[in-house]
Amino acid sequence: MILGDFGADVIKIERTGAGDETRGWGPPFDDRGESAYYLSANRNKLSVAADLTQEADQALLRTLIAEADVVLENFRPGTLERYGLGATAMLAQHPRLLWCTITGFGLDSPRPGYDFVVQAESGWMAITGEPDGSPMKVGVALADVLAGKDAAIAILAALAGGRPEPRWLSVSLAHSATAALVNVAQNALVTGTEARRWGNAHPNLVPYQLFQASDRPVVIAVGSDAQFAAAMRALELPALAGDPALATNAGRLAHRDRVVAAIADRVRTAPARTWIARLEGVGVPGGVVKPVLEALQEVASSPLTGVAPQAPGTIRRPPPRLDEHGASVRSSGWGAFTPL
Secondary structure, three states, X not given: OXXXXXXOOOEEEEEOOOOOHHHHOOOOEOOOOOEHHHHOOOOOOEEEXXXXXXXXXXXXXXXXXXXXXXXXXXXXXXXXXXXXXXXXXXXXXXXXXXXXXXXXXXXXXXXXXXXXXXXXHOOHHHHOOOOOOXXXXXXXXXXXXXXXXXXXXXXXXXXXXXXXXXXXXXXXXXXXXXXXXXXXXXXXXXHOOOOOOOOOOOOOOOOEEEXXXXXXXXXXXXXXXXXXXXXXXXXXXXXXXOOHHHOOHHHHHHOHXXXXXXXXXXXXXXXXXXXXXXXXXXXXXXXXXXXXXXXXXXXXXXXXXXXXXXXXXXXXXXXXXXXXXXHHHHHHHHHHOOOO
């Protein structure tokens, strides 16, 4: 979908009859019967249903591959090879072709890739949730999202670089998720100490967490010593502002409980808008915890095409119905794309 947003012509090949599994991942379904889950990731594509076991459909795929710049697929090892459509054979036949395989756990692993399993095994769940609670997944399929973005970046980099070798790109959910641990991973590597859950707090910064105002939760995110001093003035906490032991982030980490307790006591005395206005007035990052529908009011979004892409992305086509473009693609190939 990212590539389609940026102007690529994308033909989505789906199973005959059932199509993309996410078409059934509901409710909710829209008035066309399409699941919201499917709609969220399938705009700017044409849909063609094909059966890999049928010679006619194998021939169609070979024709489309021959004309394509990029093939993106997520079959388990050996599946496409059984039909003569594997990456090695196709790349040998088409010197301009780029091939990108997305897997769960790497090219050599037969394990299916599901976001929830990857979140468990990548370390995410071990660091997500309240400190004394159970491991918790992130609220969206973020490993899927990151792997998709990594694949788009890899494809665009290869196209910009003139299709350098290797032309077979591989992205795994597990690697994308583990790499996304970033500072948490580096903390563990540097110290040799296992990472743990911090709830809505931060392992390296204080104060950088959730607080409860008198009406709704807010977050305060202090990222520098100067911001801490400004935040304490805005919150009217002179005892913290004037304490030399708290002048540096390392000192605040050492006195985390005292700092957090004092701020929590202060923030609960007034509504969120009061504190956010004061913090913004002195340049300290902060925000209210918004529910999803409230957050969506801040961006262009649609029940059919989802959250609009940022420039230079554009929405040219709604998510397709199953095999909506099968007949036209079978008759004219890539010529089925028409300007909108």
